[in-house]
Amino acid sequence: MGAVFTPAGEVGSHIAEFVLPRVVANTVWLTVSVALTTLLLGAAAAWLTATCEFPGRRWLGWALLLPLAMPGYVIAFALTGIFEYGAPLSSYLRESLAIELPRFSAGVASTICLSLTLYPYVYLLARQAFLTQGIRSLEVAQSLGMTRRRGFFRVALPMARPWLAAGVALVCMETLADFGTVKVFNFDTFTTAS
Numbered sequence: 001m002g003a004v005f006t007p008a009g010e011v012g013s014h015i016a017e018f019v020l021p022r023v024v025a026n027t028v029w030l031t032v033s034v035a036l037t038t039l040l041l042g043a044a045a046a047w048l049t050a051t052c053e054f055p056g057r058r059w060l061g062w063a064l065l066l067p068l069a070m071p072g073y074v075i076a077f078a079l080t081g082i083f084e085y086g087a088p089l090s091s092y093l094r095e096s097l098a099i100e101l102p103r104f105s106a107g108v109a110s111t112i113c114l115s116l117t118l119y120p121y122v123y124l125l126a127r128q129a130f131l132t133q134g135i136r137s138l139e140v141a142q143s144l145g146m147t148r149r150r151g152f153f154r155v156a157l158p159m160a161r162p163w164l165a166a167g168v169a170l171v172c173m174e175t176l177a178d179f180g181t182v183k184v185f186n187f188d189t190f191t192t193a194s
Contacts, residue, residue: 023193027176030110030189034175035168037115042122042167043160047152050130051138061127065120072117073180079113080184106187113181118174122167129163130156 048054049061067075082089083101093099104112137159141151179191 019193023188023190026107026187027189029107030114030182030187031172031175033107033111034114034118035172037111038119038122038171039164039168041115041119042124043126043157043164045119046123046126046130047156050127064123067117068120070117071180072114072178073184075117076109076113076181076184079109106185109185110182110187113185114175114178117181118171121170121174122164125163125167126160129160133159 045064049057049064081087084090090101093101133156137155138148138151141155142148146154176189177191178189182189183192
């Protein structure tokens with residue numbers, strides 16, 4: 001038990017100097033970027049399916065939850081297979097249409113993949129918030145002279161903040177615990193650093 005509180009010597013100083021700053025920076029960057037991206041994706045999708053009328057809205061309301069059924073590392077493998085340089089889609093676009101697919105850094109690729117996997121946490125809670133309180137409040141705001149856009153930002157969104165915060169907290173927890181996605185893209189975070 002006493003070994004926990006004693007300095008680790010050269011190994012500990014090496015980790016503190018070379019590994020820890022990079023891993024902390026990567027983990028914080030990934031968590032913040034995934035949280036912001038899922039907040040935007042989830043809240044926008046929730047607002048559209050909860051308050052707007054369009055064909056297929058009921059179907060889309062459930063279909064937007066499907067990424068929860070797929071682990072992030074599976075989507076990471078799929079995206080890597082689709083967009084890598086020698087993949088059939090990439091080769092076809094390059095040879096036939098002279099289109100070069102963009103190359104993403106490991107951090108951006110991890111952010112995209114985790115955001116596409118985790119946005120349903122925010123979507124599910126935000127949709128419930130907009131269904132229960134956003135519509136009525138928006139109608140009252142419109143009766144007081146606010147436009148639909150201003151009513152969203154001044155009334156519906158502030159009322160949904162606790163729901164959005166809970167969804168983002170779940171996303172942050174899942175991002176911090178993710179091992180497979182960041183390992184596929186070779187992006188060192190606390191879960192993969194060695």
